[in-house]
Amino acid sequence: MGTWSVEQVEALAPRAAAITAAQPLAASARWSGLGADDRAVWGACQGSGAEPYDVVVDHVTVGWRCTCPSRQRPCKHVLALLLLWVRGQVPAGVATGAVEAWIAKRPAASFSSSSRSESEPQPEQNGGEQAETALGAGVDDDPTPAPEPPSDDERDQARDERVERMYAGLVELDRWLDDRIRTGLADPSVARYATWDDLAARLVDAQAGSLANRIRRLAGLVGASPDWHDDVLAELGILHLLSQAGRRLGSLPGPLADAVATSVGWQVRRADVLAGVPDTDDWVVCGRSDTREDRIEVRRHWLRGQRSGRWALLLSFAAYQQSLDTSLTVGTSVRADLHRYPGPALRALMGDRHAEPIDAVPPTQSVAEACDEIGHMVAAEPWLERVPAIVCARLGRRGDHWFLADATGSLPILVPDQRQGGDDGLAMLLARSAGQPVDLTIEWTPHGVTPLAIHADDRTVDIGPRADRSFVASA
Amino acid sequence: MTAPEPMPRPPDIAISVEDHWRDLVTAALLGTDRRGPPAPIPVLADLIDDTARSAPSERMLAHVAACTAIRRAGVMPGPMIDPLAPPDDDDRPPCVPAAVDRWHHITTSWPVLDDEWMLTLVGNGWRLAPELVPTALGRHRRDPVRHARVRIAAGPLADWLIGHLPDLASTQPKAIVDPEALAELPELPIPPDLTALLSASGAEVGTVVGSGLEQGDFGQPHRGVLVNLVARMVPSGLADLATVLDAVDPYSAGAGTASVLGDLAITRHRMLDELSAG
Numbered sequence: 001m002g003t004w005s006v007e008q009v010e011a012l013a014p015r016a017a018a019i020t021a022a023q024p025l026a027a028s029a030r031w032s033g034l035g036a037d038d039r040a041v042w043g044a045c046q047g048s049g050a051e052p053y054d055v056v057v058d059h060v061t062v063g064w065r066c067t068c069p070s071r072q073r074p075c076k077h078v079l080a081l082l083l084l085w086v087r088g089q090v091p092a093g094v095a096t097g098a099v100e101a102w103i104a105k106r107p108a109a110s111f112s113s114s115s116r117s118e119s120e121p122q123p124e125q126n127g128g129e130q131a132e133t134a135l136g137a138g139v140d141d142d143p144t145p146a147p148e149p150p151s152d153d154e155r156d157q158a159r160d161e162r163v164e165r166m167y168a169g170l171v172e173l174d175r176w177l178d179d180r181i182r183t184g185l186a187d188p189s190v191a192r193y194a195t196w197d198d199l200a201a202r203l204v205d206a207q208a209g210s211l212a213n214r215i216r217r218l219a220g221l222v223g224a225s226p227d228w229h230d231d232v233l234a235e236l237g238i239l240h241l242l243s244q245a246g247r248r249l250g251s252l253p254g255p256l257a258d259a260v261a262t263s264v265g266w267q268v269r270r271a272d273v274l275a276g277v278p279d280t281d282d283w284v285v286c287g288r289s290d291t292r293e294d295r296i297e298v299r300r301h302w303l304r305g306q307r308s309g310r311w312a313l314l315l316s317f318a319a320y321q322q323s324l325d326t327s328l329t330v331g332t333s334v335r336a337d338l339h340r341y342p343g344p345a346l347r348a349l350m351g352d353r354h355a356e357p358i359d360a361v362p363p364t365q366s367v368a369e370a371c372d373e374i375g376h377m378v379a380a381e382p383w384l385e386r387v388p389a390i391v392c393a394r395l396g397r398r399g400d401h402w403f404l405a406d407a408t409g410s411l412p413i414l415v416p417d418q419r420q421g422g423d424d425g426l427a428m429l430l431a432r433s434a435g436q437p438v439d440l441t442i443e444w445t446p447h448g449v450t451p452l453a454i455h456a457d458d459r460t461v462d463i464g465p466r467a468d469r470s471f472v473a474s475a
Numbered sequence: 476m477t478a479p480e481p482m483p484r485p486p487d488i489a490i491s492v493e494d495h496w497r498d499l500v501t502a503a504l505l506g507t508d509r510r511g512p513p514a515p516i517p518v519l520a521d522l523i524d525d526t527a528r529s530a531p532s533e534r535m536l537a538h539v540a541a542c543t544a545i546r547r548a549g550v551m552p553g554p555m556i557d558p559l560a561p562p563d564d565d566d567r568p569p570c571v572p573a574a575v576d577r578w579h580h581i582t583t584s585w586p587v588l589d590d591e592w593m594l595t596l597v598g599n600g601w602r603l604a605p606e607l608v609p610t611a612l613g614r615h616r617r618d619p620v621r622h623a624r625v626r627i628a629a630g631p632l633a634d635w636l637i638g639h640l641p642d643l644a645s646t647q648p649k650a651i652v653d654p655e656a657l658a659e660l661p662e663l664p665i666p667p668d669l670t671a672l673l674s675a676s677g678a679e680v681g682t683v684v685g686s687g688l689e690q691g692d693f694g695q696p697h698r699g700v701l702v703n704l705v706a707r708m709v710p711s712g713l714a715d716l717a718t719v720l721d722a723v724d725p726y727s728a729g730a731g732t733a734s735v736l737g738d739l740a741i742t743r744h745r746m747l748d749e750l751s752a753g
Contacts (some may be wrong), residue, residue: 005633017741071725173538181532181539184506230496233503234546237539244540323595367552375550396556397639409552427609427640434605434632446547452660456605459572461606 004059005323011084012062014072016326018079025080027356028089033094041085042099045077055101056107065102087327087353162207164382166264169206170243173199177240185229193219199306203265210265211242215295238383258343263383268341273349278337281305281314284360285328287388287441287452290467297467299324301439302452303338303348304362305457310386311377312338313346316456316471328439330453331460333360346387361455364392364439368408374444388452394437397432402426404449406437414448425451425463432461492518492549494543503539507531512538518545525532562635567602574749575604577742582614585742587706590660592746599752603628608636612643619650624657638751663703672704677712680704681719684736688729698732704737713744 013019021144025045028034032052034043039060044052046292049142053068055077060219064078086091096105180190196219203212218235221228245252245260252260262268290299301314316325328334337351365373370389377387393404403410413426429451432438439455443464452464498513512535515523522541523534576598581588591616593611596603603611608629615621622645626633630682665673672680684701687693705716720737723730 003480015738017738071722073725177536178530178532181503181535182506182508184504186504186507229500229504233500233539235541236503236544237536237541240536241540241544310536370561371552377551379544379548382547393560394558396558398556401554403556405558407555410554410556412553424609426629427613427643428606430639431605431608431632431636434635435559444550463606 002347004082004086004247006083006086006326008323009086010076011081012078014074018072018074018076022079022083025076026083026087027265028084031081031084033096034084034090035095036090037087037092037095040099040103041081041090043081043090043094045080047077054098056102057081058103059085061106063106068468069143076309079365080116088350089353091172100356130226156461160429165206166208166266167247169203169208169211170246170264172202172206173208173211173239174243175197177236177243180236185232188394190232191222195219196222207267208265209267212265213293214239227230231447232467242383255343259345259381260343262341262343262345262347263381270349271340273339274341274351278339278351279305279308279310279312279326279348279352280335280337281307281310282335282339283334284333285330285357285388286362287443287449288328288330288462289386289443289452290324291466292468292471295319297324297472299328299467300386300443302443303328304388304390306333306360306362311346312340312348313388314338314348314350315362318467320471322471323473324467329357329453330462330464331359332357333436334358340450346377346384359460361439362390362441364390364455366412367391367393367404367406370409370442385445388441389441389444389449390441390455392437392439394435395433404442404451411442411444412448414445414450425465428461428463429454432456432463486589486630492516492542492545495538496546497520499535499539499542502535507535510578513536513649514701522558533632563631565602565632566629567600569604569628570596570601571749572604572734574601574746577609577746577749578607578611580742581746582610585739587663587702588739588743590621590624590745591706592750593621593628595661595747595750597624599749601628602630605629605632608632609640609643612637616643617646619645619647619652620656623652627657660707663707664749665702665703665707669700669704673708675708675712677708677715677717678719678735680708680712684716685719685723685733687716687726688733689724691728693729695732698735701732701736702739706743710744713747715741716740717744 010019013022023323024030025047031043031045036042036059040056040058042054042056042317044054046052047068053066053419055064055066057074057078059082064074066075066077068075068077071203080092082394127475145279152154180187183189196215200212200215200219203215204207204448214235216305218232218239221231221235225231229288242260245256249257249261266344281448285301287302288299289302290297292298297318300317301316303312303314304310305312314325314328332355334357335355336353339351340348372390374387378384391404391406392413393406396410397405401415402413404413405411429438429440432454441453441455442449443452452462454461454463495513496702500509502512507530511531515538519538519541523537574592578592581592593603603625608625611625611629612622612633615625629636672683684693684704687697705713708716717737717740720733720740723733727733
């Protein structure tokens with residue numbers, strides 16, 4: 001079933017106020033008889049009348065029916081039902097007789113004037129997953145059912161071939177790294193993009209997509225700063241580490257082997273992740289950051305469990321004119337099931353949500369304590385490129401360099417115009433803090449930290465780098 | 476090709492990981508074909524099994540990997556930094572979070588309300604919420620009047636911020652701003668046959684505009700002047716106008732415009748409510 005995005009629901013609304021009116025109704029407690037299948041989603045909403053309103057939406061050819069008296073089309077009940085559905089709060093079910101009868105009257109592929117126009121949204125077919133696969137980010141989730149499922153032998157053979165290809169790719173990567181180290185970083189070949197791109201293409205063929213992406217990001221560091229030799233050499237070292245570890249998966253402890261395999265690019269089916277034991281907690285959405293990686297916009301939501309204190313990372317992807325996930329609001333907490341990727345992974349998928357989000361502020365710590373927390377996470381997985389932390393600090397400045405500082409020390413702030421193309425976050429932090437200490441969610445990288453959110457008493461301000469609005473459909 | 480000589484180093488001098496990293500970068504720049512990797516420092520020697528790595532480039536890669544992992548995992552707080560001198564105090568309360576959200580909505584969807592939002596904020600004794608100051612300054616840096624208005628609304632914070640981030644300063648710092656222009660709403664073009672509606676009740680405006688839209692008297696070309704009318708009509712009629720526009724026949728040709736104007740009326744109504752004197 002291809003679930004829509006929140007943006008597609010918003011685009012269906014006749015005006016922005018309709019979504020606002022629908023939001024309070026998009027709570028499971030207001031509904032009964034909820035269900036969805038691959039054609040429709042339905043339920044009964046308790047409105048202001050004595051009888052609940054029966055609502056059904058055809059999410060394939062886009063049409064709806066609601067028994068409420070509103071003349072707004074679609075009404076807030078339809079929008080609320082769709083919002084519930086996109087949040088995963090509508091269980092799969094078998095259509096009732098009334099729903100089946102209504103669907104049966106709808107032509108399979110023709111759209112009535114009241115249900116659809118050229119400008120109305122069309123559900124993306126697996127757009128997010130395609131993007132993930134393009135990134136090699138660890139998901140292989142083609143929803144098209146195979147006519148005949150492969151046998152166990154065929155599956156094992158395919159897996160063995162895949163492992164073999166990946167092993168060969170890692171051997172080739174190490175040979176390539178060796179060449180770079182032998183000829184030196186001052187060699188003209190390092191400045192040629194083809195040197196990197198050819199290797200990345202071969203790694204994609206070897207099904208080591210994550211390493212291929214890493215190589216392409218690394219190519220962008222060449223000549224990007226006066227210290228680029230430092231940055232490139234460090235990344236070459238991490239690639240060597242991953243390559244060596246990837247070739248010794250069998251001798252590594254289980255969780256570490258899983259972490260290495262995922263970091264190399266071993267793909268894990270989304271369904272397999274979701275079938276894992278859920279990590280249920282009140283998850284505070286501490287921060288968000290968007291980055292462009294090649295032709296894909298990547299959104300990271302950093303969540304922290306209020307009970308466990310553990311961090312989790314939710315990713316969403318958007319190719320040109322696709323939408324990023326806007327279902328999570330920084331500064332709120334949601335009781336939900338998270339399903340983690342194999343190993344000690346930060347990365348997770350959101351499963352069931354058990355309650356409406358509420359405002360929340362994560363606990364804070366000193367700069368030294370934040371460094372300690374970051375160090376522990378990086379020591380466990382030295383190839384991590386981003387790690388979250390929360391810190392209470394004030395802004396400081398030395399020349400053109402900005403820092404987050406307190407009595408225990410300082411952390412350099414990533415120069416925004418070098419890495420992100422703007423300094424809105426720094427300006428916002430400067431304005432909001434006015435020289436005073438503030439509670440912050442930050443994202444550590446080897447090059448410095450990026451402030452993502454300011455947690456004040458009255459509200460949380462999301463100051464993380466934001467996707468280019470001309471590139472994504474909704475950010 | 477002869478085996479490259481390792482980088483010389485007195486064996487009895489302990490060097491830090493950072494110093495060792497500098498040596499590694501130097502060797503990597505030249506390439507191990509020309510310069511062998513430095514001898515590993517004790518903390519790395521335990522991590523690297525040199526016996527299995529005969530080639531200098533292999534040893535070098537192992538050094539680099541181990542050293543990078545240690546440097547990254549060993550993230551330490553940097554030196555103490557002097558605090559910034561804060562801006563002067565501003566006794567005015569900052570505008571409420573709802574007004575902040577409304578400003579974002581206005582600047583993306585209804586910029587025609589931007590001037591009124593800022594003037595109402597200042598007039599009713601509010602201060603621009605700090606998180607809006609950089610965006611508002613940047614938005615109006617090419618417009619001396621509006622930029623000056625933002626500086627008034629933001630108080631001492633604005634100049635303090637500009638001192639730290641000069642890109643937020645006006646592009647015309649020497650422009651002379653007329654104080655009257657600073658306090659006045661700019662006029663919007665409204666045709667004479669609609670000017671009487673500026674002081675009419677919401678129901679009256681709604682009757683004229685709603686029926687005009689339903690019957691096709693107002694079409695797409697009139698949308699601009701109708702927006703101006705709603706943006707400048709007496710505020711007390713906005714809620715009623717929105718109600719009337721909401722009831723416009725959804726199948727009529729003007730239903731889309733009615734919906735848009737209704738959103739403008741509600742937006743302005745709520746904006747003024749959020750910025751009313753505390």
